Amino acid sequence: MARRCELTGKGVMTGNNVSHALNRTRRRFLPNLCDVTLLSEALDRPVKLRVSAAALRTVEHRGGLDAFLMKAKDVELSDRALGIKKEIRAALAS
Template sequence: MARRCELTGKGVMTGNNVSHALNRTRRRFLPNLCDVTLLSEALDRSVKLRISAAALRTVEHRGGLDAFLLKAKDEELSVRALGIKKELRATIAN
């Protein structure tokens, strides 16, 4: 399972631990990923996703999963999220 947010594409970053003597050792900054179940009102079902805590706040700020997906860029979304977005557009069009 990749350490990548399914909605924003946020992933692992690398950097250095820097001591007081300026010794540098490599380290990894991991995203704060949460397994959440979000409700899609248009699809009338729940969707399980692994997203970052920041993405969860953004979803709530934009008014739910449906509003977030319709506004999100396709390049940032995972394959599963793209499928949900496509299904969402088809449902709204009908």
């Protein structure tokens, strides 16, 4: 399973551990991913996603999953999130 947020695209970053003697060794910075179930109001059903804690705060700030996905760029979203966005757009149109 990829360590990537399905809503924002945030992934693993790399850098250095730097000791007091300035010795540098490579390390990985992992995103804080959470398995969450978000409720879609347009679809009237829960949606399971793997998102970062920062994305979860943003979803709440924008007023829910539907509002977040309508504002999000398609490039940042995962394939599953794009499918959900398409379903929501169809549900709102009808």
